[in-house]
Amino acid sequence: MTPRDASENDRDHSSSRWSDLERPPLNAAALRRGLVREGGLWSDVDVVQRTGSTNSDLVDRAAAGTAGEGAVLVAEEQTAGRGRLDRQWSAPARSGLFFSVLLKPAEVPVARWGWLPLLTGVAVAAGLARAAGVDTALKWPNDLLVKVGGEERKAGGILLERAGEGGVVIGVGINVTLRAQELPVPTAGSLALAGAVSTDRDTLLRGVLRSLEDWYGRWRAAGGDAGLCGLQEAYAAGCATLGRTVRAELPGDRAVVGEAVAVDGDGRLVLATGEGVREPVGAGDIVHLRPAE
Template identity: 45%
Template sequence: MSTPREPLRAQVLQQMLVGPGLPLRRVEVVEESTSTMVELAAARRADPEAWPTPSLLVAEHQSAGRGRAGRSWQTAPRAALLASILLRPQVPAAALTWLPLLAGLATVRAVRATAGVEAVLKWPNDVLVEIPGAEPVDGWGTLRKLGGILTEVQPDGTVVLGVGVNVSQSLDELPVGTATSLALAGAATLDREVLLVALQEAFSQVAERWRDADGDALAAGLADEVAQVCATLGAQVAIERVDGSVLVGEAVGIGAAGELVVRPDGSAHGDDDLVAVVSGDVRHLRLDGGR
């Protein structure tokens, strides 16, 4: 077991995660990476046999980490869990839209199980925690961002899935006021090795159920489980869409492809008025879901 800001032990992670009956086929830990997603994709292209699926690349520090919509993800060295996994999901391509939500579900479960922190999801790919006593922030309330997830489909059909979780950062080490860390959330442990192993095990279990249902998250029961931990559902939201328009309404559900289903303000309450949002930046205007 490691302590905050101590190096991750690659040999320990390999013993716990790589081998028959275990989640992975390869784990590599590097001291620094520009972006684990970029470097893992490049490594796979350069030598596919050396990087079988599933393989994991973990960095102690990222100098140019990537977030959603091209945003940066920066942390102090060894203060966060920064990892990307190379996958070949054995599901129809149309089902891949569920991957960020399923990875988010696994992350929530790992954080709750290891750190004792009641993490929740913000659709489509953020992990949040409630900070009691925090000054409410417009669009966030007292929720703060603990982590994020990003996925990219590669030309060979594999997928690189990146996960970043803030672990031991102090308040002045966080880049924005809407971010937090496990340390600030009062976590029971800040051990990144424990969190990483729990995350990989949780994701492996979720992915197996998803695969066995041929990518049908509804049939697998995973859609309901995602909904149970999604703070966006039941909230009044404002969604800035790709075309620049803003949709305001109540988030009422998650669709068959993982889209956010919204009832626009001023609409009737029939199903014909519902709007399915595939992508967009979501702001929580009011949280009524209590998740």
């Protein structure tokens, strides 16, 4: 997810729901009507104006028994959003989609749950392609990339956290209308800067959640077998990391440099090193993944 230090100016600016007419609020009632249905995955859609972290809030709700599988929590503004390794990030109110979902894939072996962030990436990319007309590539393991001026930019990210016994919360952050002067770093981007045909966040959220419901259903029906349900192939097709020489920085000051040649059946990135060794790297082990110098 894209880090950004929110200024007091941003907080003051977001005090009114209509303070920025180019960034209208989400329509919670319409989202519930469009997504919550009998027999469907999504059981509730709750939109809050501001929170620290939708992931933390939904984990707490799951622990308290006030949220079940398919609960969706969306924030118009996050003030303490987190990426991997507790990296902090925030963004202007209503400039993006900041949401978390609670899933309970009881019929899938826990060993295969590592595919869930990758599955979410595939679903988000497919949903945005249809709803925003933007090609979104995936940087293993959890970044969403768009092209801005011919350059790859990070427009969002995904974070998975365990939620008690048998549950996981998956958080998604997507920069939708972030402007050039609001970018936290030159390598950040947004759907608007990538030329999206639509930045209507209601439409985008519905498209992403419907895509996620579809992919989650396929994966769950296959018992979490990413090859059998087509997820492994779909992820590889959209993964911008494959075919590039990268440096994987691991705990203990260890690093592996090699060409990213595959994503294996466990969702690990396989690096072909200069010594002719193929070394798989798990998302839980990675500290940084960067282009090799």
